[in-house]
Amino acid sequence: MIEFRSAAVVVPGPEGDTTVLHPTTLTLTERRVSIIGANGSGKSTLARLINGLVEPSSGSVGIGSAVGPHAPGSGNPADTATPLLDTRRDGAAVRRAVGFVFTDPAAQLIMPTVAEDIALSLRRRVRGKAERRAAALSALDRFGLRALADRSVHTLSGGQKQLLAIASVLATEPAILVADEPTTLLDLRNALRIGEFLFGLSQQLVVVTHDLELAARADRTLVVADGRIAFDGAPAAAIAHYRESVALEPGAPAAAEAPTAPGAPSAPAAAPSAGRDPEPGS
Numbered sequence: 224m225i226e227f228r229s230a231a232v233v234v235p236g237p238e239g240d241t242t243v244l245h246p247t248t249l250t251l252t253e254r255r256v257s258i259i260g261a262n263g264s265g266k267s268t269l270a271r272l273i274n275g276l277v278e279p280s281s282g283s284v285g286i287g288s289a290v291g292p293h294a295p296g297s298g299n300p301a302d303t304a305t306p307l308l309d310t311r312r313d314g315a316a317v318r319r320a321v322g323f324v325f326t327d328p329a330a331q332l333i334m335p336t337v338a339e340d341i342a343l344s345l346r347r348r349v350r351g352k353a354e355r356r357a358a359a360l361s362a363l364d365r366f367g368l369r370a371l372a373d374r375s376v377h378t379l380s381g382g383q384k385q386l387l388a389i390a391s392v393l394a395t396e397p398a399i400l401v402a403d404e405p406t407t408l409l410d411l412r413n414a415l416r417i418g419e420f421l422f423g424l425s426q427q428l429v430v431v432t433h434d435l436e437l438a439a440r441a442d443r444t445l446v447v448a449d450g451r452i453a454f455d456g457a458p459a460a461a462i463a464h465y466r467e468s469v470a471l472e473p474g475a476p477a478a479a480e481a482p483t484a485p486g487a488p489s490a491p492a493a494a495p496s497a498g499r500d501p502e503p504g505s
């Protein structure tokens with residue numbers, strides 16, 4: 224469960240403050256939520272608020288760290304009493320509860336080999352080196368990546384890198400996974416494969432995407448425009464709203480979605496290893 228309570232993001236600049244996200248109030252309990260909207264509309268900012276990569280300038284963001292039938296928002300009255308984590312106050316716990324997948328997997332693959340990268344994610348849960356390697360290999364098995372265990376991460380294909388990045392994040396067993404344009408840099412086959420994988424997860428998934436077919440698979444879709452939630456509802460209706468808003472723009476040739484160019488500037492720079500800082504000597 225994710226709760227935005229009048230959360231706003233204002234950034235100071237040389238010419239005064241810019242409101243990147245206007246006060247937003249939302250409760251997200253659906254298992255799969257997609258976020259769509261134009262470049263620069265505020266999607267990444269909204270997504271980054273969920274794991275504390277961006278902190279609200281005012282208001283707050285709360286996270287339920289439990290999953291499944293016992294999660295807050297599950298409808299079970301006994302569970303709604305569980306206090307939510309606050310992204311500002313409970314930063315470390317929020318980063319454990321919310322995994323974040325970036326567009327470019329290279330931004331989060333840190334260690335030289337595939338197995339070492341997964342082992343890095345496991346460092347807090349599995350203390351012994353040998354046990355950690357065994358746990359890493361078993362995690363790789365689950366993702367069909369076992370054969371690549373000792374390969375250099377630099378030799379992996381884009382699809383393999385994204386799968387590994389997701390596997391590394393999921394190895395920590397977060398309650399929520401936020402993925403910011405996870406398929407933008409991938410070819411069709413890999414995009415479909417990663418989409419299939421993400422939407423098959425038991426975790427709550429929040430995915431920011433320009434791929435409207437992927438967005439359509441969610442249970443709920445948010446359309447962001449000019450730093451506000453312009454539409455919130457069923458995916459088909461949300462996509463129709465977004466297409467219409469593009470078609471209504473002066474000079475718009477058609478209501479088609481243009482993919483983001485790989486390497487185009489996107490969200491504000493975040494620590495690439497957010498939440499996965501290697502510990503010296505680990």
Ligand SMILES: Nc1ncnc2c1ncn2[C@@H]1O[C@H](COP(=O)(O)OP(=O)(O)OP(=O)(O)O)[C@@H](O)[C@H]1O
Binds near residue numbers: 263267
């Ligand atoms: N720290 C910041 N300082 C200044 N401007 C910022 C900052 N963070 C975001 N912005 C601006 O806020 C707007 C929204 O950015 P955001 O990355 O959330 O958009 P987005 O919808 O994810 O875009 P895209 O689809 O291109 O990735 C952009 O104009 C961006 O330049």
